[in-house]
Amino acid sequence: MNSWNQLLQNALIGTEKKPPEPAALSTDEELVPALQSIAGNTDLDAEEQLLQATALLFNFRQAGQTAQELKEMEYSIAEAETLPYCSAAAKDTLRELFEYQALGLFYYWIRHCAAAKRIAPPELVPLLLQLAAKNPELRDPIRVITGKRGEWLAQLNPDWQESKSLSLEESWEQGTTDQRVAALRQQRMENPEISRLWLTESWSKEAAAVKQKLLEAFDTALSDADLPFLESCLKDKSQKVQQQVLELIRQIPESELVSAYAQVVRSSLVIRKEKTLLGLSSKLSWEVKTPVEIHPDWRKQGLETVSNSKEFTDEEYILFQLLHWVPPTLLNELSGLGTIELIQALQKEKLKQWLPAIASAAVRFRNQDWINTLAEQSDSFLPVLIVALPPAKQDAYAKTWFTGKEEFFIPVFVNRETEWPAPLARQLMNYTAANPYQYTKSFYQQLMHLLPLEGASWLDQFDPPEGYQRHYWQSIKEEIQPLFDLKKRIQQSFNA
C-alpha cells in the first residue's frame, strides 16, 4: 500500500482507532526527514500529525505528477475528406439554426449543402449527428454532408451508429426496424424479387408489430408476382396483419379477389348511354341489378351489407364498396365510354354519389389517367385524389377547392419537398395565421423550407378575426420573422 493510501486509511477509520505513524510510511526517500520530523514532534497530537503528513504528501503528489507512457497505442484516424467544407457564412447559418431548432430550415440547409457538393465544418458534425439520431428522416441527408468525419465519429458513439452508412443488405440484416423498413422499401424499387425473398425468409421470425411496418413498405412496386407470398400471409395469426395483407391484395388487379369483385360488379351494374325522350341529347343510365351476390367470406373481410347512407339502398351500398376495389377501367369496359365522357356523365345529381368510390379505386390502382381526369372534370370535391396528384395538378386542384377545404390540403402539402408556389403559400398562411392556436410557431419551424422568401413580407398583412387570436399570431409572427431572414442568408451563403 502506498503512503497516501496508508494515510487515507487512518483518516477514514479515525486517528482514535488507528493513529498515524508518519515515520513508518513507505514513501520516497526525499520525504523521510520531513516525516520523521513530524513523527518526532511531541507537541503534535495524532490528528495534527495526520494532517501535516497529509499536507506534505498532497503537495508531493501534486508536484510529482507524471503522465503515463504507452508505447503501443491503437487509434483510428478519420479518412481525408473528398469534398470541400462549406463557406464561413454557411457555417454561421448552420450554427444559428441550432439556436432556433427549426427543422424545416435544417432540410433547407442540408439540401443546399449537398447540392453545392460541400460538407459541414467538423465542429458542427456532432450536433448534426445528434440531430440525425433524433430525426430518422434526416439520417441519410446528414450522412452525405457530414463526410468522412461524420462516419468516423459515428463509429465511436453508439447513439450515432444508425447514422453510419450501411449497405441495403446490412441494413436489412443488422439494422433497427426503421432501417429495415427503409431498406425493404429501397429494395422494392430496385429489385422486387430480392425484397420478396428477404421477407419470405424472415417472415416466420418477425413479430406482428414488425410485420405491419414491413408490409407498409411492401406496397411499393406491388405486382402480381407478390401474390403467392401475400396470399400465404392471409392466415397469419394477427388480425391486423391479415387485414393489411388483404388491403395489399386488393391493390393487385390480377389477384383472384379483385377478379371476383370485378365479376360481381359486371353482373350487377349496367351502364348505358341512352337518348333522352326527344332524342336530342343523351344521358347515362346507371342501373343496379339486384340481388348483388357476394361471397360469404367477404363479410368477414369487412364488407358491409347494410347501408349506412341514405343515398344508397343496401344492394347499392354493397356495389358502392365493391367499386372501391375494382380498377376504374372496368367502368370504361361496362359503359363503352372514354374516361372524360364517363366522368362528365357522372356529374348528374343522382350519380355523383358514386364518384368517391371511383376516385378511391383510381388512387388504389394508381390509374393516373383516371386520377387526373377526375380532378379536372368532376364538380365534386374528391379529397382522396389530392395525395395522388402530381404537384402541379395538386396546385391547380387547390386553386379550385382550397377555401373551406384547407384541412384536406394542408396535411398533403406539408409533405412536399419543394417550396410552395407563392399564391398557394399565401392562401395557406392566411388560413394558418387565422388559426394560431392550431398552427403554432412549431408548425412554421417545421415547414420553413416550404415557405417562399416573399412570405416574410406578408406576415403583417395577415389579420386573424378575433382579438385573442391576433395577439397570439403577433407572438408567432415575431418568432418566424427571423426564420425568413435566416432562410435568405442560407440561400445567399451557398449562392455566393
Place this chain on the structure above:
Amino acid sequence: MNFSEDQVLALAPDDASRKAGSALASPGKWVSKGKNDLALWGECQGSGSKPYQTQIDLQSIAFKCSCPSRKFPCKHGIGLLLLNSRQPALFTDSATPDWVSDWIGKRQEKAVQKEAAPAKPVDEAAQAKRQQAREESIEQGIDELLTWMKDLVRNGMLSLPEKGPAFMEEISRRMIDAKAPGLANQLRQLSQINLYQEGWQSRFLEQLARIYLIAKGFQHREAINPLLKEDLSTAVGISISQEELKQQSGITDQWLVIGKQLQEEDQFTTDRSWLYGLQSGKYALVLQFIVRGQGLQFSLSTGMLLQAELVYFPSAAPLRALIKSQQPIKERPPIKGFSGWQEQLQHRANSFARLPFQLEMPALVHQLRPVQYQGAWCLQDQENRLMSLPDGYPALWKLLALSGGAPLDLAIVQKEDRVEPLSAFYQQEFIAL
C-alpha cells in the same frame, strides 16, 4: 476589430440573449447604423416609440444601450455586433452622432481622470486597526476550523456520507462570520464532493489537505515570504484593492484569450477568461463578476487577441490578473506552447513548489491526440504520454470532431490529475470547446 460570429455569440450572457441577438442581426431592424475606428452604433426599433440607441466602444469592447434590459450585453448589443460581423459593408456612416460621441468622450475622460487622479488620503492608522481586527477574527475562525478538522479525522471520515452536506455547510457559514470567505469557499468545494461516487475519499482528503495548508500557512504568515503571504491572504478571503493594483505597472504583451468559462452561482456569474501572453509565455486568469446582469468591463471571447497591459495579483505563482488597458489587434504571431506533458508537468511542479495550495493551472500544449484508454478518454502527446480528461467532459464530441483522430494544439486547464481542454487551434483559429 472585426469579430467572428463565434466570438460575438460567445459574448452573450445566455442562450436567450444569443437567440434574440441573432434575430436582431438583420438590417431591417436598425433605423440607423454606423461605425468608425472608435465605436459601432445603431438605433433599433423596439416596442417603444423611440428606437433604442445601442453603442459599442470598439477600443475596449464595452456596450451601452438605452433599452431597459438587465442583461449585459443586451440583445441589441449582440445583434448590432453580429450584423457588423456578417455585413460590415452596411455600416457606411462614419459621422459619429452626438449620443455616441458623448459616451465615448466620457469614457475617455474617465480613463484619463482615473490615471491622473491623486490618491485619496488614507487614514493609515484606522486602516491598520481595521485590518488587525479582521485578521484577529480570521485567526479565531481558523482556530475553530482546525478543531473541526481534527475532530473529523479523529472520528474518521467514513461516517461523512451519513452526516450529509449540512456538516460542512455549518463550518463554512462560520468562516463567513469570521470574515474568511475564501476559506468558506474552499469548504464549499469540500461539500460539493459527491460522497457516493467512487474515489471520493481521496478527493476529500486532498481538499482537506489544501484547506489545512491555507489555515496553517495563515497562522504562520509572518514567518514566510511576502508573496506567499499575499497568496494566503487572498486564499482566506482578504481582497486586494484593484484600483491600487492598477497603479502598478504590468506586463504589456499580445494576450490571446485561450479559453473562457462561465460559472453561475447564487447571485452572480463568474466570467473566467484564460489568457496567454505570446511574447512573455505567461498565463493569466482574468476574473470578472456579473451581478444580476450588470455589465462586464471587458468582453472577452476565445480566440480574441489583445494588445494589453495586465497586472498580476501579487502571488508566489502569479496567475490571476486584471487588465489595465487593452486594444484589439488582428495579426497573430506564432504561438509557442509546451511540447508535451513532461514539459507541462514540470512547469506545474515548479509552480506548486512556489504555491502549494493552488487548484488549477492553464497550459497550451502542442500536438495532443484524443485517444481512448481503458474505456476513458485521454490526451496523448507526441511522446505517447497520456493525461485523462475529466469524467463527463462536455465538449468531448466537439474535440473529437475537430481532431478526427489527429493531434491538435490545445489550451487546457489542469485540476488535480485531470486536464480539461478549453479551446483547440484548428485551421489557424482558436475554437472554444
